[in-house]
Amino acid sequence: MGCCGDEENDDDILNPLNPTTTTEILDFSDSTISPMNSHFSALTCRDTLRLIFEKLPIPDLARCSCVCRVWNSVASDQEIVTRAFKAPWNLKHVIGKPASGNFWRDNSLGKFAISHRIVRGDSIASLAVKYSVQVMDIKRLNNTMSEHGIYSRERLLIPISNPEMLLQATCYVEVDTCAKREVAVLYLDGGPEHHKTTSNGSSSTSSCSATDLQSKKRVIESLRRSMQVDDATAQYYLTIADGDPRAAISQFSQDLRWETHLGFA
Incomplete structure (x- = not known):
């Protein structure tokens, strides 16, 4: 029934809303949520992404x-x-570019190591006590299972047991060829350059004459055959024995007995 004489269209009352109008209002097919969608252009802006x-x-x-x-x-x-x-870790600096971008994907404590320059009298056991770490952890990190394996190296990587050592520290991204791993190295006594010099600050490059070098090479070769080790190990024992081949063999035999004793302990 109409009001005030107006006619009422019953079809307008009974019929639902115009389906065409509904489609136009509710069609979100062009509004797919995506970082690359035009409605989210802010998320493709490099400056905005950097801030995030x-x-x-x-x-x-x-x-x-x-x-x-x-x-x-x-x-x-x-x-x-x-x-x-x-x-x-509240590091101050990380110096160096890794060989692989995957290096940055892991920043756990195991990604860091102390660089220890090997000197006369060092052993894995003594270094484990010095740095308060496990012997096996040092061997795993340096990819060696033998005590004598360290004598052919200039340094050993030592696991970091105390994270506070990294506070405001500077680490160097390096690939250790002996350990066959890429790590962030912490130098406690200076940077990498310091490890390339001897204790008195002079260059570690030998100034021996060609004759001396040839003579030393023959001695090392003889020691290598006698001790059945590689050249680097033979050279290490010759160095700690002050150039005396007999003392070098004696020291090697003592270390070998000590290591064998530990293996059966």
Whole structure:
């Protein structure tokens, strides 16, 4: 029934809303939520992404790098990943560029190591006591199971047991060829350059004449055959014996007996 004489169209009352109008209002087919969608253009802006990513930890940066090319490019920026790598340990500097970008994906304590320059009298057991770590942990980190394996090396990597050592420290990204691993190395007595010099500060490069070198080479070769070791180990024992081949063999025999005794202990 109409009001005030107006006619009422019953069809308008009974029929639902115009389906065409409904479709136009509710059609969200062009509004798919995606980082690359035009409605989210802010998330493709590199400056905006940098502001966000600079606050993320390493695991979240790794996830972001899988979203799209733009995100991967920003999340892989060395300045951003270096900052995230340093943050948990409050490092001051990380110097060097890793051989692989995957280096930044893990910043656990096991990623760091102390560089110890081997000197006369060092042994894995004594270093384990000095740095308060386990003997087996040193062997695993340096990819060696033999005590004599250290004598052919200039240094050993020592696991870090106390995270406070990293506070405001400077680490160097290095590939240790003997250990066959890439680590962030902490030098307690200076940088890498310091390890390339002798204790009195002079260059470690030998100034021996060609004749002396040839003579020393023959002695090392003889020791190598007698002790059945490699050249580097033979040279180490000759050095700690002050050039005396007999003393070198004697010292090697003592170390070998000591290591054998530990193996049966």
